[in-house]
Amino acid sequence: MSNGAPDPAKRRYQTILAMRWAGMALVIFGLMIIYRRIDLPKEAGYVLFLIGIIDALIVPSVLARRWKSPPP
DSSP states (O other), X not given: OTTSOOOHXXXXXXXXXXXXXXXXXXXXXXXXXXXXXXXXXXXXXXXXXXXXXXXXXXXHHHHHHXXXXXXX
């Protein structure tokens, strides 16, 4: 791509990686709340943990399937 436009595949890959990292950060933050390292209600920790697991494991697969190139 010589016109300076960002490569869509690279941008999608970076988005998937960002989703995984954000999900793992939420998991760690949720666990810190659950184990009382951060003083917030335990329920908030469980919610953040669950959202983080979904964000790290399920969302990247859904995005990859949705963005998959059609067969030639």
